Amino acid sequence: MKNKAFFKNFPGVCLIIFLFISLVSLIGAENIGLGARKIIYFISVFPLYFLTAGLINEREKIKKVSLILVLGAVLSSFIGVVQFLSQFIFGLESVYRFWAVNVLPVFSGFNLGALILAYPSWLVNVGGRTILRALAFFSDPHAFSFYLGLILPLITVFLFKAPKKSKNFIIFLFIYLITFSGLLLSFARGAYLAVGASFLAVAFLAWKYFGSRKIPVLLLASLLIFIIPVTPFSSRFYSTFDLSEGSNLGRLEMWGNAGRIGLENLWQGVGLGNYFLTVNSTLDYRNPITAHNFYLDLLSETGIFALLLWLILIGGTVFFLFRRLNEFWLEQKEKYFLVALIGSLIYFSVHSFFETAIYNPSVLAAFMVILGLSANFLKGEKNDQKDN
Numbered sequence: 001m002k003n004k005a006f007f008k009n010f011p012g013v014c015l016i017i018f019l020f021i022s023l024v025s026l027i028g029a030e031n032i033g034l035g036a037r038k039i040i041y042f043i044s045v046f047p048l049y050f051l052t053a054g055l056i057n058e059r060e061k062i063k064k065v066s067l068i069l070v071l072g073a074v075l076s077s078f079i080g081v082v083q084f085l086s087q088f089i090f091g092l093e094s095v096y097r098f099w100a101v102n103v104l105p106v107f108s109g110f111n112l113g114a115l116i117l118a119y120p121s122w123l124v125n126v127g128g129r130t131i132l133r134a135l136a137f138f139s140d141p142h143a144f145s146f147y148l149g150l151i152l153p154l155i156t157v158f159l160f161k162a163p164k165k166s167k168n169f170i171i172f173l174f175i176y177l178i179t180f181s182g183l184l185l186s187f188a189r190g191a192y193l194a195v196g197a198s199f200l201a202v203a204f205l206a207w208k209y210f211g212s213r214k215i216p217v218l219l220l221a222s223l224l225i226f227i228i229p230v231t232p233f234s235s236r237f238y239s240t241f242d243l244s245e246g247s248n249l250g251r252l253e254m255w256g257n258a259g260r261i262g263l264e265n266l267w268q269g270v271g272l273g274n275y276f277l278t279v280n281s282t283l284d285y286r287n288p289i290t291a292h293n294f295y296l297d298l299l300s301e302t303g304i305f306a307l308l309l310w311l312i313l314i315g316g317t318v319f320f321l322f323r324r325l326n327e328f329w330l331e332q333k334e335k336y337f338l339v340a341l342i343g344s345l346i347y348f349s350v351h352s353f354f355e356t357a358i359y360n361p362s363v364l365a366a367f368m369v370i371l372g373l374s375a376n377f378l379k380g381e382k383n384d385q386k387d388n
Contacts, residue, residue, distance in 0.1 A: 029271025052372020
């Protein structure tokens with residue numbers, strides 16, 4: 001019974017300890033107030049995990065919450081796709097100005113909106129042409145793609161369950177294509193790498209545990225768009241590995257700097273929220289300075305113990321989900337969700353090498369719900385999932 005309780009609450013225990021370590025990191029920090037803001041932010045979003053783990057504990061509830069996440073992703077993606085296509089009708093400048101002046105302040109606030117416009121990441125050069133990236137109502141394309149990538153594996157659950165050529169399969173195939181298109185049009189290279197790792201894992205697990213061919217074929221065919229060298233997405237994908245490219249050099253420099261700061265402050269970090277002060281003490285709170293790598297961000301701000309704990313949180317949850325997947329008596333419908341949740345956590349882990357999107361409320365909220373759903377599968381007794 002104790003083991004069952006531990007497995008079920010494993011993510012929650014990790015989150016509580018993570019909050020404590022983050023709080024301890026503020027001892028001796030240059031600016032405690034900066035860290036306090038992030039602590040309050042964590043405290044306001046982390047309860048979503050506990051609510052999901054405590055209340056969404058039946059299969060029908062899990063299905064409904066998953067559908068809500070899928071609906072949010074496909075609507076956001078649809079808006080992002082329309083936003084992207086509109087620049088070819090109304091012109092780049094008009095669409096950019098409309099989104100920056102009329103939309104961004106509403107969803108990001110005037111202060112954050114001004115910061116985003118001062119350090120724009122909305123544009124990308126593809127094939128010698130500057131275009132607006134898809135971002136919908138998110139502050140930037142990276143957070144937008146992070147959100148979509150977290151939800152994409154859940155869409156495969158409903159594709160798994162739907163009979164081929166049935167009405168439901170066609171509907172969820174359309175949802176999948178729209179959501180995947182939104183991720184593509186974000187032109188976020190970290191998202192491309194993360195979705196590749198996630199799709200490969202889901203395809204392998206679907207083939208191994210369900211003998212399914214339609215989903216592995218769909219996911220692997222989707223990844224071909226990154227490989228075939230005739231699409232703007234493949235050129236963007238291949239540029240990830242070009243170490244002479246300007247943004248890659250800049251990111252490597254930021255990683256090196258963050259790693260150095262982390263090693264110099266190995267045990268406690270410089271304090272949650274204080275990384276940018278170590279880089280440039282003249283900047284105010286709202287600035288774009290981050291490690292551009294969530295793991296290095298954790299190491300530099302909160303120390304090695306916070307980093308190890310986060311790796312244990314993700315790695316341990318994936319391990320327990322995979323172990324659950326191997327229980328022979330578990331119903332296939334539940335295994336569908338296990339595979340999807342593993343895919344979502346793998347996506348989060350890989351994309352976090354390139355972004356610190358955990359500080360985007362929508363991304364962190366979705367991640368907390370996914371962790372909460374995972375917790376409800378970390379049980380060890382037969383028939384412990386109720387079916388309405």
